[in-house]
Amino acid sequence: MIILLPFLLAALMLLMKQKNTRLHLGWIVLPLPAALFIYFLMRIPSIRAGEPIENSITWMPSFGVNISLVLDGLSLLFVLLITGMGALVVLYSIYYLDKLMEGIRQFYIYLLMFMGAMLGVVLSDNLMVLYGFWELTSISSFLLIAFWHRRERSSYGAMKSMLITVFGGLAMLAGFNLLYVMTGTYSIREIIAQAGTLTESGMFIPSMLLILLGAFTKSAQFPFHIWLPDAMEAPTPVSAYLHSATMVKAGIYLVARLTPLYAGQSEWFWLVSVTGLVTLIYGSFKAIRQTDLKALLAYSTISQLGLIMSLLGLGSAAAFFTGTGDAVFYTMATTAALFHLINHAVFKGSLFMVVGIIDHETGTRDLRKLGGLMSLMPVTFSIALIGTFSMAGLPPFSGFLSKEMFFTSVLNIREFDILSSGYWTQLFPVIAWIASVFTFVYSMIFVFKTFRGKLREDKLDKVPHEAPLGLLLSPVILISLAVVFAFFPDLVSATLIEPAMSSIHTGLLAPEEAFEVSIHFWHGWTPEIFMTLGVIAAGTLLFRIYTRLRVLDREAGGTNALSRMYDFSLRLLEQGSRRLTDAYMTGSGRHYLIYIFSFFIISLLTVLLRQPGISFGMDQYASLSFYELAVVAAMLLAAFAVPFAKSRVSAILFTGGVGYMVTLLFVLFRAPDLALTQMIIETVSVILFLLCFRYLPKLKKQKEPLRFKLPNLVIAAGAGITMTLIALAAMGTSPFEPISEFFLKESYNQAGGKNVVNVILVDFRGFDTLFEIMVLGIASLAIYGLIHLRMETELPPLEPAKKELLPLRSNDVILQTVSKGIVLVILIFSLYLFFAGHNHPGGGFIGALMASAALMLIAIAFGMDQVRKVLPVNYRLLTASGLMLAILTASGSFLFDAPFLSHTFGHFYLPVLGDTELATAVLFDLGVFLAVVGVTMTIILSIGGEKKWNS
Incomplete structure (x- = not known):
């Protein structure tokens, strides 16, 4: 909690609204560093008695990464500097900075972020956790140095400090990994305990040099000192805090902390x-x-x-x-x-x-x-x-x-x-x-x-x-x-x-x-x-x-x-990268596809053909049925029709047809979860394509004689053959037993779910799902930001003849009438999919896509404005809420000394429902549900709800 408190206060300040202008925000911040300083002062007797305070939270034990914190004599000295100077700097800034100054809230948020990051650096016993906080100090200092971002010198100084210190940090990360390879642990205390056995390793000196590079860049040692004078463009309280007492001392701390490990080497003595x-x-x-x-x-x-x-x-x-x-x-x-x-x-x-x-x-x-x-x-x-x-x-x-x-x-x-x-x-x-x-x-x-x-x-x-x-x-x-x-x-x-x-x-x-x-x-x-x-x-x-x-x-x-x-x-570097980029970024989509598929074919096909032991046998595969052959044939015909389509709408529908044929294959293969997901994805994708393409001018194809291009044929055939061989090799060459057997046996015993697919998504591979919804959230915000930049001067004017395409609303009375009932059915079905997903086909992801499809139907039938009226929700905040719920659920396992993203389940007697199984994974799945709905509707409303461009 000591490390989390500055971040929690920063988050609280982000949500606060300063209504009372007579109160400087610094008075809200000041009690925290002052209280932390007093707290650490009270720890002096136990530290002097040789009793360090230790705490560890299991995070990723399989990687050797746990949040292990140790307060000993060295870290106590630094945390007192960080909190004591922090309190005095905040007190000073209250009178130095105008309470009505633009960005005053951001200033204190960045300062709290830095304080928390520095506490993490000096208290962490795990090298990976230390590195994470180390880079966070670089990010927060960048924000503080660039606080006067309208000044060119401030931006220059911030970028300079970021590039140099992050460069050193990456070198330090490599050194930490070398230590892990030598010792099998990221714990600083355990590594130091093995110091006597490491000196003969060939990686010992390289690890020392890489770690010193990180320490020297952070502590402004010659010749990496050049970032510090330019960092003086920061407000004076920042200079007093970061560049005299805390951040520049991080390298000093690291050298002092690792002295027991490297001090016996002459190279360490001379270099330092x-x-x-x-x-x-x-x-x-x-x-x-x-x-x-x-x-x-x-x-x-x-x-x-x-x-x-x-x-x-x-x-x-x-x-x-x-x-x-x-x-x-x-x-x-x-x-x-x-x-x-x-x-x-x-x-x-x-x-x-x-x-x-x-x-x-x-x-x-x-x-x-x-x-x-x-x-x-x-x-x-x-x-x-x-x-x-x-x-x-x-x-x-x-x-x-x-x-x-x-x-x-x-x-x-x-x-x-x-x-x-x-x-x-x-x-x-x-x-x-x-x-x-x-x-x-x-x-x-x-x-x-x-x-x-x-x-x-x-x-x-x-x-x-x-x-x-x-x-x-x-x-x-x-x-x-x-x-x-x-x-x-x-x-x-x-x-x-x-x-x-x-x-x-x-x-x-x-x-x-x-x-x-x-x-x-x-x-x-x-x-x-x-x-x-x-x-x-x-x-x-x-x-x-x-x-x-x-x-x-x-x-x-x-x-x-x-x-x-x-x-x-x-x-x-900029000129070289620009020239290199200009050499291959020709603006031709054909060229880009040639680069991508050529590398794909050469690299993978070479490995497949030269690697011994790879088998492409098909003896273990079941024979194809008539229905499967028919679906594959229809899929191939739809795909073949795409390049010959006479309009973009036709091309989109043919593309969707390929996806629906894949859905039918999943049905034939008895994979209901995959079939449901594929079907809804195709529906959403087709509508999304139509929304995007409606802004483009009418497709005009020039009549040209059909020419045969050998490179296109070679690359197309090579990509298809390579992908086919990879699929065959994956099925016929694996030296391991299929992991599916483990999931089938343990999905209920360990996760309390009978739907193996959903259990994998929210439990066994929960990390993948968490990062996927994060990526989706970032992508939706990027799309929203790009569309709402409204750079009229840079956008091409829309021709008057095409303005009638802009309203996205059907005039079909039958569709409007039927959709009123269908939407309710779809929404109820989406909730069923969500709640049933842990034991039956469904889950948060599928249920969210189904709910989004219902909202899209309202948009098609009645217009985008009607969606906002039916469900007046800020979908960007809904995305953030889903992400936060997923992260909090994943972090809740820390309270029970369990690794991050651990879930549990049990049977409880509930009134009316009787014996009911409850699983914490459902909360995580609810976060996925909210995030996916938010992402999907943010993108749809951004693209389809955009007002017409000024011509």
Whole structure:
């Protein structure tokens, strides 16, 4: 329920109507993250005691995919960040965003979707479930970044973040599947338990590389960082939440979670630590060159993420010293990573909010226009000062403590010679120190270039003044934590960092090496202190002169090289795909059929003829009767008549005749369910064809001499022969016993139904049916949307002579009179088919088609408007209701710890009816019934009820 609550509230907001404009929607959202934050705070004692909270819901056990959730030390740290920052961001957005702003409802819905997805990522123990939530974070962040969708840069930034992070996510999915192949499980804990036996597998290193690709793209590591600066087009609350505290930390979480699995590999150490250090120094260098405050914070975020990633890489060195005292020595880096993770969320979240306040009160974020705001905005200045000093690693703020631990870690790693690394590790402290100097410089640029100097009111869009209390409240709370955590670091070290460290280093430390995290301000005159003093001295000098250095003064014109490479690659891909598409998309239906059937014949016929053991024998088949031969002959004649028909109506009727002959074959073969379905499908299809073709001009056939085309003959004959051989091979070659025997024996024992066909549809193969009605629903909405676009300028004008074809209504009095009685009979029969379907021929699908046929008869006899009067239903909502009922019925099995789509049945004594069998599958079948009726009538009413086109 914890994961579901944000999604449920988002769905509730979608259905709500905001009648009271005095209430900001944020006040409805705020209690949820606040309550979740308190709930998780209350779980700290049990997590500290080494008692993780676990829960598992059976979903798809045959695939090894269950909804397994685990709250341990590491996930607790992240869920507190997600919910705590979420509450503060929602509070901030209440005062930042106008309550009457267009799209305010969508903003909070997207934000709740993201919150739920992030909770799913950090709580999931199953890799497939984790991947699902991982991609949902990409989708929801795309929607949030593109919130100002009318701005070209917003759409560009959203698409860029989506393409890069989803690309990494797909690579990560491949890595997860490699782990499954090696271990036979998707459970993270079970995979880590087998870590010692996996290192010799040839798939171990590829899985590591693919998973790191996903982590690096999500956490904006070099060179995949290019999406993050463009994502700053999102509203400031989104930047404060997604791009400083939560989404960009998903990759950090994944690396930390899988450290026990991969930490013993030198490739893991070098890739994670070096990528992090490169990202650290690159991001800090680029931040200095920015003139937009949000762009500066974007590159500083990239830099800080690189710092945390490098610390996780350095901390993985503990795996090489398992069972020795050196292991604890190297876990200092992991401790620093977790502590800086918290500090970064605190100071960067508050700084993003400060940028929003500056933009809100001055109308600009451009450093070239800002200055002199210190006296006008003293509270905002104080927040910015503490935040930037903490980001720069200056005392007495918490950022100083984690930065000192970072220096300790890079100094310690110089002793790390197990990999014969030579002098390469000697460069780690140098890179860290240079990057820290750059960090100091851009921190000073942020605060002093904005708040000191001369006020330039002529360049500002608004008269600057201090922000209201509501806007200041969230950043004040955040920045206060930077001071509290500095003087009382045990508040987080004992409660959050130690349990998280235990989760990360499971199996890497011997039991006797259980460590305690101790964070202090003063450790004497250590090398780290001298490095900090050097950073302050060099950083102050560089801040004074950086405007004179062309390489640091301003951002080079246009986008950077990596972004240009991304844009060029995208254009190249689009041009190549366009050329390829133009080469085969000729506009000729004949060409398309040639492509499809040629591939069909070559691929399948090759397999059939070359694969050993395939038999086409017909000894086991029954002999054909006279009636069957007659039906087949009639079917062939109807099919042969289609291309020679003189009108479209004739062609449609001949096509329907083929379908009705198939129906008759099913009757002869004693398959009543299939016969009923085929008959109603044909009826609906014929009417649908007639509705579509009535808008086309009259068919005019040019008299041309009949020409013989050899390619057409070869392809037609090849397709027919191939399909015939496939049917024969399927019957004569299967090495397995027919599955039909299982269904015949178990349909009643396991599903309580005697109609095997219906039992298969709603129980044994319920997944197929569920996805089929989903596809039908999507198709009906697509048809509805296309027809109601009403793009008059693009539609060809309808000739006046054909306007009399538009009304779809019969003037036949006999038809109108008879249909009144027939419709009632058909509707009653459709209900009978639905209720009887579990034990007799029928079911939800057939009953729905029969009910739709009755409504179509009303439309033909009396017109489309009469259908709306007889049954004034929004059929799109009916489709959604059917889908929702089917999904809820399928999910109800979770309440009884049964797999998704499990059904049960029993016998009950009911008044009047007596002993009655009730099955939950009937509810699922009711969802199918409603969805199919909704789909069918949406399509029919959209096509047949469309008003005439403007000529």
